[in-house]
Amino acid sequence: MRRLFHHLAGAGTRLWSTAFGVAALAALAEAQGGKRWGPTEAASDYGYRFYDLFWLITILCSVSFAIVCILILIPALRDRARPGHKAKFDHGASLKDKRVTTVVSASVFLVLDAWVLVIAMTDLREAWWNIPDEEEPGVYQVEVLAQQWAWSFRHQGADGEFGTADDIIQINELTVPTDTSVSFQMTSKDVIHSLFLPEMRTKRDANPGAINEMWFKAIRSGEFTILCAELCGFAHYQMHGKLHVLEGDQFESWHEDASRLGIAAFDTEDEEAQWAWKWE
Amino acid sequence: MRIPTIQLVCLAGIAFGALASFRAAGQEHGEDGQSEADAHATEAVVIEEGPHMRPPIGVDMTITAGDWLRAPSAEWFAEQADADPDRYSFDASLGDGEGGWVDSQDVFRYRYDEEEEIGAYWQWVTASQLTRGRRNYLQYCSSCHGIEGDGYGRSGQWLRPSPRNFKSGYFKFTKVTAPLPSDAALHSLIKRGLDGTPMLPWALGDRQLDDVIQYLKYLSPEGEAWRDWFTEIGEPVDPGKDPWIGEEKFAVERGKRLYHGDANCASCHPGYVKVEDLPELLGKKDPTSRDDYYLPVLKESNYTVLDQPVKILPPDFTFHTVRSGSTPRDLFQTIAAGIKGTAMPQWKGALEDKDIWALAYYVEDLIKKYKDDNAARTEFFTELKPQK
Numbered sequence: 001m002r003r004l005f006h007h008l009a010g011a012g013t014r015l016w017s018t019a020f021g022v023a024a025l026a027a028l029a030e031a032q033g034g035k036r037w038g039p040t041e042a043a044s045d046y047g048y049r050f051y052d053l054f055w056l057i058t059i060l061c062s063v064s065f066a067i068v069c070i071l072i073l074i075p076a077l078r079d080r081a082r083p084g085h086k087a088k089f090d091h092g093a094s095l096k097d098k099r100v101t102t103v104v105s106a107s108v109f110l111v112l113d114a115w116v117l118v119i120a121m122t123d124l125r126e127a128w129w130n131i132p133d134e135e136e137p138g139v140y141q142v143e144v145l146a147q148q149w150a151w152s153f154r155h156q157g158a159d160g161e162f163g164t165a166d167d168i169i170q171i172n173e174l175t176v177p178t179d180t181s182v183s184f185q186m187t188s189k190d191v192i193h194s195l196f197l198p199e200m201r202t203k204r205d206a207n208p209g210a211i212n213e214m215w216f217k218a219i220r221s222g223e224f225t226i227l228c229a230e231l232c233g234f235a236h237y238q239m240h241g242k243l244h245v246l247e248g249d250q251f252e253s254w255h256e257d258a259s260r261l262g263i264a265a266f267d268t269e270d271e272e273a274q275w276a277w278k279w280e
Numbered sequence: 281m282r283i284p285t286i287q288l289v290c291l292a293g294i295a296f297g298a299l300a301s302f303r304a305a306g307q308e309h310g311e312d313g314q315s316e317a318d319a320h321a322t323e324a325v326v327i328e329e330g331p332h333m334r335p336p337i338g339v340d341m342t343i344t345a346g347d348w349l350r351a352p353s354a355e356w357f358a359e360q361a362d363a364d365p366d367r368y369s370f371d372a373s374l375g376d377g378e379g380g381w382v383d384s385q386d387v388f389r390y391r392y393d394e395e396e397e398i399g400a401y402w403q404w405v406t407a408s409q410l411t412r413g414r415r416n417y418l419q420y421c422s423s424c425h426g427i428e429g430d431g432y433g434r435s436g437q438w439l440r441p442s443p444r445n446f447k448s449g450y451f452k453f454t455k456v457t458a459p460l461p462s463d464a465a466l467h468s469l470i471k472r473g474l475d476g477t478p479m480l481p482w483a484l485g486d487r488q489l490d491d492v493i494q495y496l497k498y499l500s501p502e503g504e505a506w507r508d509w510f511t512e513i514g515e516p517v518d519p520g521k522d523p524w525i526g527e528e529k530f531a532v533e534r535g536k537r538l539y540h541g542d543a544n545c546a547s548c549h550p551g552y553v554k555v556e557d558l559p560e561l562l563g564k565k566d567p568t569s570r571d572d573y574y575l576p577v578l579k580e581s582n583y584t585v586l587d588q589p590v591k592i593l594p595p596d597f598t599f600h601t602v603r604s605g606s607t608p609r610d611l612f613q614t615i616a617a618g619i620k621g622t623a624m625p626q627w628k629g630a631l632e633d634k635d636i637w638a639l640a641y642y643v644e645d646l647i648k649k650y651k652d653d654n655a656a657r658t659e660f661f662t663e664l665k666p667q668k
Binding site for chain 1: 476
């Protein structure tokens, strides 16, 4: 009797501490001021794919986990040692049992993985690798030059060419239009960096000596985050910026002004500052 | 009982490591005190092992000799003497009868130049400190500012504004009217960073930062900047009490007049009023002779990259990020001190403090209203510009 009492008290303590933990987490969530814990809302046209895949994987994993838990709990309770009952243990009596177990678990695993893989590959093909052709009209192009520990962005001016006087250069800030495919070519001066635009659900490494491509199409205006997602030195954590997405005519006026100021800042003699490359 | 050999070996290792790190910490502390005084004589380079990066191949990490560098002015010593009278004493016989402060620890020395009849304080920086500074510099600064401090590091190439070349001895945003900033001014500059540039706010410890600053000073060329007898070192401009509290609106109005009128900021920076309103606003005729009154004018500067002079565009406050802070207080300091080596002069002395404050308020007003609001900015300029 005493032993049972202790046992229950122990279980009670565990129950209480679990409840307390959950309450503490809830309080913490509240203290965050309603901030989302999950990923921020997607702002690019292919961003929904991220959610779809994220939830698919989360649900598949949670359901499988729950089933496995139940399958463990049932025999653990049924066959445990108790007054008048001796603990029983077996791992399949016959070779057939083992074969069935192997085939069932392997097919569950393969089906789930294939399911996720097919969707992931479709996303890759239809979104990630679907980089707009540079000759396609209406694609906004940006050249990205990464360095320890900052981003430089170069836009074309009205002449539609990189490396000319009316180029716009931004440091740690990037302004792009909504509802337009924005195509990036990026490289790095020193080490590997990675341009990460979490709200646009896209990320790509910038490697020294190579030009990598990336694209997105913003579906709403606002101010978003630019991060470096590749450990690039000790100030990596400080390598962030702001992505401004402006509505069409707002962007037009911004672009015109920025380009005029770009011309004002242009110094023909300072050739060193005129980094740019041709898109191919 | 079996003896747990592996555990014992591990314990011994931990104990040894702890002892070694205690010893290193002891050396670190000892150096600031008495041992620094006779450091000129010994010149032993003592480097505690810290989280320094591996030296780049072929780069010498150790500086073997200490050096005398220009130290703050007599006022600074008077202050120090108040705080620590045991260490500093005034010797009236020094400097041809003018007198000078004597440091009993011999870190600071008063030197008198008989020909020029001018005295200056110098500071002994030990080889150990310079070496520590160099190691930290290589880790934190060299990627942009270059391994030898020439402002042309691998990450700094092609970058405008270009990283500072420490061999030139100029610093732009020091907030100091004197040619050279004091250690405190450099401290706050490095800790704060420069907005809108890759010069980040560096989270270095005070001691680390101090080592780096001594090293930066040590990089100045022979006979210039901190190695020059006569270069003056100054503290950041004291903004004093804000004279416009409660009257900010009037400050903005006053600033607007000064900006387009007497101070003539609009001769390099863009104008922010209608050209036809200028006579009414200023009571004089249109003072502009510019192609586009609403664009800044590219200016020559003393800065070079690979010996190529670099021009600098004065900021359009409604568009560009101001480098050293956009509160009225920061702007006051920047305007008052000017920006060294550029077309931006020192306004302290040329204008009254109250007027500099007014300019600061006006610039802050422009930044607040238009900098991050493209729609407001477009509307503002559309109204200003003559309709075509």
